[in-house]
Amino acid sequence: MSTGALFGDDQHEEELLFRFAVDRINSDSTILAQTTLVPQIERVDHFDSFHANKRVCSLLNNGVVAIFGPSGLSASSSHTQSICDALEIPHVETSWDFQIQRDDLSINLYPKTVVLAKAYIDLVKAWNWKVFAIAYETNEGIIRIQEFLKEAERHDWQIFLYQFKPGKPYRDTFWEINKSHSKIVNIVLDVKHENLVNVLRHAQQVGMMTEIHSYLITSLDLHTVDLEDFKFGNTKISSFRLVDVISPELQDLMSQWSLLASKIGKKHILPPKYILTDSALVYDGVKLLATALQDLDQSQSVDGIQPISCENGSPWLYGSSLINYMRPITFRGITGLVGFDQSGYRSNFALDVMSIFPDGLQKIGYWTENSQVNGTSSLQINSDMMKQYSVISMKNVMLRVTTIISEPYTMWKESAISREGNQQYEGFAVDLIEELSKIMGFSYRFQLVKDNAYGIKDENGNWNGMIGELIRNEADIAIVDLTISSKREEAVDFTQPFMNTGISILFKKPTTKVTTLFSFLSPFQNIVWIYVLGAYISVSTILFIVGRLTPYEWDDPHPCRQGDNVLENNFSLINSFSFTIGTMMQQGSAVAPKAMSTRTVAAIWYFFTLIMISSYTANLAAFLTVEKVIYPIEDAEGMASQTQIKYGCLGTGTTKAFFAESKIPTHQRMWAFMKNNPSVFTKSNRDGIERVQKSNGNYAYLMESASIEYKIERDCNLTQIGGLLDTKGYGIASPKDSPYRNPLSHAILKLHENGILLQLKDRWWKQKKGGGKCAEETKKSSAVNNLSIDHVGGVFVVLLGGLTLSFLVAIFEFIWKARKSADKEESVIDEMIKDLRFAFACQSKTKIVQKNDDFVKDKFSDSCPPQYGSDYNTIY
Known part of the structure; x- marks a missing residue:
């Protein structure tokens, strides 16, 4: 066949x-x-x-x-x-x-052409290309890339088309691309695979094969091309591969x-x-x-x-x-999974994503298509390989870094000798750039912004400050305490934030400290005092009830007069309250418990007062020696509700824009006050801080919390009021579609993970330039916390348990005595009911009893003088 x-x-x-x-x-x-x-x-x-x-x-x-x-x-x-x-x-x-x-x-x-184009588009999306050129060789190339043009409008892409002219060097077209659009560093190449080496060599000859350039090759045969001359140039050259090279x-x-x-x-x-x-x-x-x-x-x-x-x-x-x-038919071939749709086109295939490295062409991911699910696709990229690519792409690059003098981010270095270039500066931002350069291999040159501004847009739509320099291509990146905002994102690109912050209030500590007349109540919270008062009333009442209930607290006031049928109880209501207050004040009492039940109440009350008095005494000394600072404002709401204290912010920057655009009523009231009093705005953060320092507590300054933290570490008269009014971040800015943004973001994330950024912040906030000066003072002047119910709640639990035990003992004593005292005509139950009625009547501290011979013998034989004997009652 x-x-x-x-x-x-x-x-x-x-x-x-x-x-x-x-x-x-x-x-x-x-x-x-x-x-x-x-x-x-x-x-x-x-x-x-x-x-x-x-x-x-x-x-x-x-x-x-x-x-x-x-x-x-x-x-x-x-x-x-x-x-x-x-x-x-x-x-x-x-x-x-x-x-x-x-x-x-x-x-x-x-x-199929449409499916391949979708793979290329997915890769462009993953790389976040916004501006790029498409250079093609033959007329068929425009058919292969027509899907790019359809997607451009949906994703706001800027695409520039160039066709290599037959019979003329490829470098002529590359010169045209570089000369017309110097910002184009991303290029899609559609040329025959046998011409690829020649095309790339011509691009190299005109300086378009540098670290910042990226090329996407539409040919599926890049893996067959000798790229030895390009693998060390750090240019990102990528393509797809259909052949399954690991196929057995x-x-x-x-x-x-x-x-x-x-x-x-x-x-x-x-x-x-x-x-x-x-x-x-x-x-x-x-x-x-x-x-x-x-x-x-x-x-x-x-x-x-x-x-x-x-x-x-x-x-x-x-x-x-x-x-x-x-x-x-579906089978596994040397081009992967082979299968077809009803039209006879290849479907359900996979493509390897290939990129060039110093070791040669390597697989960094894969793309798959599934025609069974509405033409869906999936692109997976090895993040570690891409990070390595990002690091490679910035080696040997010289970056122009624009900044502004702002503590502690960029400062003049104090030195006895004259310094030039980068050696003039020090600070958090300077150290951050140095750490990034170590990771990514670039060099840099600092330059101060000419108009000493961060960057705002005027009425004509022009930006000043560092943002303006980036837009005019006068600098490659900008770093300082530059806040990431939506308006700035429209003009420039930002990396991942290297520090998170938010607007807060800087205020001067009051010079006069406030003390109160009833400072002696401060060791306990109010709820604790209420609990103590409740415990005092409860224990006194229970002691009174238990004293009347137990028979062993009833004594004959004249034990040697056997004819008197009267018993007396010393725990009257007044004596019970006097006993508990006396023991609490450690003064003692003339009344002493005799029965086991009342002694239980007394013992548990002694334990309770021991703990409470000791806790009170220990905390009282601290409260009497520490004077509490009272601030006239506590937060933004309190500041917006008063008019005595003025407040303002930087006249140019995101803080002012935040209040001007905020929809929160409190912030709107604050903005109305600042707008009607333009004198509250300052030209710089330094001016705002000095105004707070010189004020007598009648001016507050709104600025980023990170800068406030830096100042209050060095000036002990300043403090931060309330929490954050918003959340924002500081990032490194770069021109729109800059190739440096993603590599720098990856490096910043790495510094986050390694803890380097935290170390840099501790160095410049708490160690250098007088940092940590107010740490000891803060410890000394920190307010003493009054004891809450959580601290002493266990003592109340023990007290409750002791009172319950005393009740049980009193009931046992009552039953035992009623059983012994019952006569032949009355039952034990009748005797108990009679005694209970008397005990809870609370009408008298004495009661009449029937004294039999056994009662007299048991109760008074040891109390009467022996010389009187049985006639003592008559003689007395």
Whole structure:
């Protein structure tokens, strides 16, 4: 069974892979086990369609089941496709084709133009290109890149089109790009792969292969090009690759190249380092055809094919069936997953993202397409590889850094000798740039902004200050306490913030300290005092009740007068309250508990007062020696609600813009006050700080909290009032679409992760230039915290537990005594009820009892003088 192929005189590799594929198919018993493929090859001229027609007809006369090629957008290819479609011979293509609709008898293994363009667009989006040029070689190139033009309007891209002029050096076009648009550093190149080296060399000759330039190559064969002259230039050169270089089948093919070449009589052809995409597609195309023939042969016999004449126009009977068997086939080839849609276009394939490094071309990610889900795609980029690329792209670059004198970011260096250049400055921003240069390898030169301004836009739309210098290309980056804002983002680009901050209030500490008449109450919070008072009343009341309840607190006031049937209780209501207050004040009491229950109450009260008095005494000393500072304003709301204290901010900057644009009522009232009193605005932060220092507490200054932290570390008379009114960040600014923005952002994130930025802040805020001066004073003058209920709550819990225990003991004593005192006529229950009624009547501290002989003997025998004996009552 024969299969035909048409190749040009320059397509030796494609022809070789075609023969290799046929030979390996014939050697594989699992495919076409009952027949073999016979390759039929004809040479064609891409531009001679008449000659190509004759070669196609010659193949058809030999009885081929399918025809491969010729590749490329030529008249020969179009004529071949038309003949195959008319005679129903499957036509297999392996090269780029711009047609939207395919013929019924054609199938193409090369990715569809629209899908490839989507891959390029996804890569441009990932790199955040906003302005770039597209340079193409042939007219077909404009078809390949037309999707870029469609996406430009959606994403606000600026695209400049250039076509290399036939017969003229490529450098002429690159000169034109560089001269017309000096800001263009991103270029999409659409040229033939055999011309790539020459094109890149011409770009290098005109200075457009530097660290800041990036190139996206539309050819899928960049991996076959020798890029030795460009891999050390730090230029980002990237492309996609369809060939799966790690495919086991491809590796086996490359290892047996010499053996396969000798079998087909091509011993002199050496194996290439990488094979072309078209060659790999030819190999996969033969495998696809063989698989379809096997499936067709299983359903119907196609042992042979009769020669077909181009003159009589009789089609092949099985051609349509064969092409229909080819389209649903899916297999893993040397170009990855091979599958097709209903139109005969390649679908569900993957592309490797390739970029050049000093070690050569390396894979940095992959792109996949899924035609089953609304044409969705996915792009995955190795972030570590991209970070390495970012570092490489700034090596040996000289950056012009604009800044402004602002403590502690950029300051004049104090020195006894004269200094020049970067040695004149020191500060947080200076150290930050130095750390970034160590990571990324660039050099820099500081320059002070000419008009001493950060940057605001005037009524004519012109920017001044550092922002203006970046826009006018007078500087490459700007660094200081430059706030990232939406308006500035419209004019310039910002890196990731290297410091987070927000607007706060700088105020002078009051010189007079305030003390109160009742400072002795300060050791405890008010709620604690309330709890103590409640505990005092509760314990006194419980002591009174327990004292009346227990029988062991009832004594005869005259124990030797046995005729008196009266008992007395010393724990009256007044005595109970007097007892608890006396013990609390550590003064004692004339009344002492006798029963176990009342002693329990007393013991737990002693413990409670011990803890409370000790805590109070320990905290009182600190409160009596520390004077509390009272601030006339506590926050922005308090400041906006008064008129005695004036407040203002920097006259040019984001703080003023924040209040002018804020929709919060408090901020709007503050802005109305400042707008009606223009004298509150200052020309610089230094002027605002000095105004606060010289004021007698009648001026507050609104500025970034980071700068406030720096000042209050050195001036102990200043303080920060309230929290942050907003949140913002300081970033490094660069011109729009600057190639330095992303690399610098990556480096700043690295400094964040390593803790370097925190170390720099501690160095310039708390160590150098008098930092940390007020730390000890802050510790000494810090207010003492009064004790809350959380500190002493456990003592109240113990007190409650002790009172509960005393109740239980009192009840036990009551029951025990009632049982002993009950006479024969009354039951124990009756005796208990009678005593309970008396105890809770609370009418008297004495009660009448019936004294029997046992009662007198037990109660008074040891109390009466022995000389009186039983007659003592009468004598007394």
